[in-house]
Structures are given as structure tokens and as C-alpha cells.
Amino acid sequence: EIVKKHWQQSAEQIRQAVIDDVxxxxxxxxxxxxxxLLILKQK
Structure with a gap:
């Protein structure tokens, strides 16, 4: 859910959101x- 919510943000911002949620x-x-935790984004 967190990744879906923050998908448009940078990998660093997604990482921080996941860590905060945990x-x-x-x-x-x-x-x-x-x-x-590994965050990959396709360009």
C-alpha cells in the first residue's frame, strides 16, 4: 500500500516512506x- 501511495516519488522518498511505515x-x-529493502524504478 505504501509503495502504491508513493509510486510517483523518488526511490529515496519511497524508501523513507516504507521505513517510516515499518x-x-x-x-x-x-x-x-x-x-x-530494495527500491527499483524504471525510467
């Missing part, structure tokens, strides 16, 4: 593992 979802809970 942090909001986790709130004060620590993540038990690393998170890998």
Missing part, C-alpha cells in the same frame, strides 16, 4: 532481525 507498525517493539 517503524510506525513496530512502535516501541524491537525488530528481531535486520530489514533489507
Amino acid at each position: 517503524r510506525q507498525y513496530l512502535k516501541n517493539n524491537k525488530c528481531c532481525d535486520d530489514i533489507t
